[in-house]
Amino acid sequence: MHPAIEVPFTDLSAMAREVWPDIEQTYIEALLSARYVGGPAVARFEENFARYCEATHAVGVANGTDALQLTLQALGLGPGDEVIVPSNTFIATAAAVVRAGAVPAFVDVDPGSLLITPAILAAAITPRTSAVIVVHLYGNMPDMDGLVAVAERAGIALVEDAAQAHGAEWRDSRAGSFGAAACFSFYPGKNLGAFGDAGAVVTNDPKIAERVRSLANHGRDGGANHYEHSFVGTNSRLDALQAIALDAKLARNEDWTEARISLADRYRKELAGSAIRLTEVDPLARHVYHLMVVRVADRAAIQQKLQENGIQTGVHYPVPCHLQPPLRQYASGPLPVCEQAATEQFSLPLFPHMSRAQVDRVCEVLDEAGVSR
Ligand SMILES: Cc1ncc(COP(=O)(O)O)c(C=O)c1O
Numbered sequence: 001m002h003p004a005i006e007v008p009f010t011d012l013s014a015m016a017r018e019v020w021p022d023i024e025q026t027y028i029e030a031l032l033s034a035r036y037v038g039g040p041a042v043a044r045f046e047e048n049f050a051r052y053c054e055a056t057h058a059v060g061v062a063n064g065t066d067a068l069q070l071t072l073q074a075l076g077l078g079p080g081d082e083v084i085v086p087s088n089t090f091i092a093t094a095a096a097v098v099r100a101g102a103v104p105a106f107v108d109v110d111p112g113s114l115l116i117t118p119a120i121l122a123a124a125i126t127p128r129t130s131a132v133i134v135v136h137l138y139g140n141m142p143d144m145d146g147l148v149a150v151a152e153r154a155g156i157a158l159v160e161d162a163a164q165a166h167g168a169e170w171r172d173s174r175a176g177s178f179g180a181a182a183c184f185s186f187y188p189g190k191n192l193g194a195f196g197d198a199g200a201v202v203t204n205d206p207k208i209a210e211r212v213r214s215l216a217n218h219g220r221d222g223g224a225n226h227y228e229h230s231f232v233g234t235n236s237r238l239d240a241l242q243a244i245a246l247d248a249k250l251a252r253n254e255d256w257t258e259a260r261i262s263l264a265d266r267y268r269k270e271l272a273g274s275a276i277r278l279t280e281v282d283p284l285a286r287h288v289y290h291l292m293v294v295r296v297a298d299r300a301a302i303q304q305k306l307q308e309n310g311i312q313t314g315v316h317y318p319v320p321c322h323l324q325p326p327l328r329q330y331a332s333g334p335l336p337v338c339e340q341a342a343t344e345q346f347s348l349p350l351f352p353h354m355s356r357a358q359v360d361r362v363c364e365v366l367d368e369a370g371v372s373r
Contacts, residue, residue: 005361006310007349012188014353015256016195019248026244037237045243046200048250049184052167053176055202057209060238061216064163064185067199068096070236071181072131074201074211075157077102081130084156086116087320087338089135092185093161094321094330097133105129106322108335110142112280114293114345118146125150131157136165136175138316139191139260139290140281144170144178159183162202166192167257169286176202181212186246191260191290192253194242256352260289263350263359267292270363275371277344291316292350296371299346305369311362314347 030041042060050058061067077083078101085094087106097104107124110117114137121132134147151158160175160182162168168175176182186198201212214221219233249256264287268278277295281287293316296302303313320338322331348362 005358007312007354007358007362008351009312009314009347009349010189010351011353012193014351015193015249015252018252019245022248022251023244027241030240030244036240039240041240041247042238042243045238045247045250048247049200050202052174052250052253053182053202054174055176055182056204057202057206059201059203059209059212059216060243061199061201061212062236062238063197064161064183064187064199065092065096065099066216066234066236067163067183067185067201068093068133068159068161069099070212070215070234071159071183071201071208072096072100072102073215074208075131075159075180077130077157080128082126082128084116084121084124084129084132085321086120086133086135086137087322087335088114088317088341089137089161089321090163090317091321091324091327092163093133093135094324094327098327098330102130104321104327104330106320106327106331106335108337109341110280111337113140113142113282114138114279114337114341115140115142116147118143118150121147122150122154125154125156129154129156131159133159133161134179135161136168138279138293139165139168139288140279141165141168141170141175141285141287143282143284144173148178163187163199164190164290165288166190167253167286168288170282171284177204180205181208186242191257191288192246192249195245196239196242198238198242198246200238257288259352259354260350261287263354263356264289264292266356266359267348267350267363270360271366274366276366289350292348293345294348295341295344296346297344299344302366302369302371303346306362306365309361309365311365312349315345316347317345318342
């Protein structure tokens with residue numbers, strides 16, 4: 001028994017405390033240098049993050065939603081284009097499609113992993129399909145060999161939504177190295193999180209990188225004249241202070257990811273054979289556990305019991321995209337796996353500085369609630 005142990009859902013300040021000694025001096029220098037937007041700190045982080053993702057280019061932007069929208073625009077997608085989107089995702093995946101002027105075509109997900117599969121993608125492609133957004137939800141990755149093959153055969157672009165999947169892998173290759181481009185969020189709660197909003201587009205295609213960079217900087221082409229614009233873009237640039245924090249955190253991301261994986265393994269071992277349903281992970285995938293999502297029939301009661309014992313949980317996500325009021329107009333019918341998962345899934349606490357005793361305490365309370373074994 002560990003009656004005194006309380007378990008927060010996450011602990012972002014522990015990460016901040018760990019990196020602060022590394023960045024304090026650099027922060028002061030950056031503030032005094034007055035290079036607040038873009039500049040050498042951003043260039044350094046972009047280079048390091050591209051390398052981390054095993055890709056050749058990374059372009060820092062303001063957030064993950066912009067990363068998705070700017071990528072679709074850089075691919076030339078807009079009105080008349082349909083983009084296949086798994087409905088079990090955060091609304092930003094689909095909202096970016098709408099904001100780019102294209103139409104989301106929602107598909108269901110695999111009942112085990114809750115991710116898109118090659119068969120689901122193949123069945124959904126129509127003559128109007130221009131692209132698919134493969135979402136590495138929770139930090140897990142689907143069969144990328146199969147998905148890339150289906151997309152290539154159909155001649156459609158594959159974009160990775162890797163907002164939750166920094167460092168995730170499929171067959172030893174990193175998230176960010178498979179599609180035409182991959183879109184990352186550095187929202188503070190993400191595995192690699194800034195001290196505010198930030199994001200990046202990662203790609204091996206220099207033309208896409210250049211186009212995203214220009215779109216994110218008012219359509220400037222990087223030429224000599226600051227006030228000459230090749231086309232209408234937006235302002236979605238990465239700030240130097242965020243890049244400095246991200247660079248320091250990136251250096252620790254493998255350690256933090258290994259900590260997440262080891263805690264998740266402990267949960268999996270403790271909860272195996274219980275009434276709690278764990279999401280399936282393909283042996284070829286490296287799941288980086290942004291979220292420890294599980295499913296139960298009586299979610300509200302279980303969350304309440306955990307809450308009463310000082311254990312915080314979350315729900316990712318309670319409403320699938322095709323049932324969100326502003327997106328219902330794009331739904332073409334029921335998506336039973338997504339709809340069922342939305343009523344059952346919830347996220348247990350999981351963060352790099354979590355202790356094993358905290359994992360054990362969560363499992364103990366789940367046991368008391370009658371869902372473990
Ligand atoms: C799967 C997914 N896609 C896109 C986003 C959007 O990222 P951001 O919040 O940085 O705009 C998020 C994060 O919130 C996400 O979880």
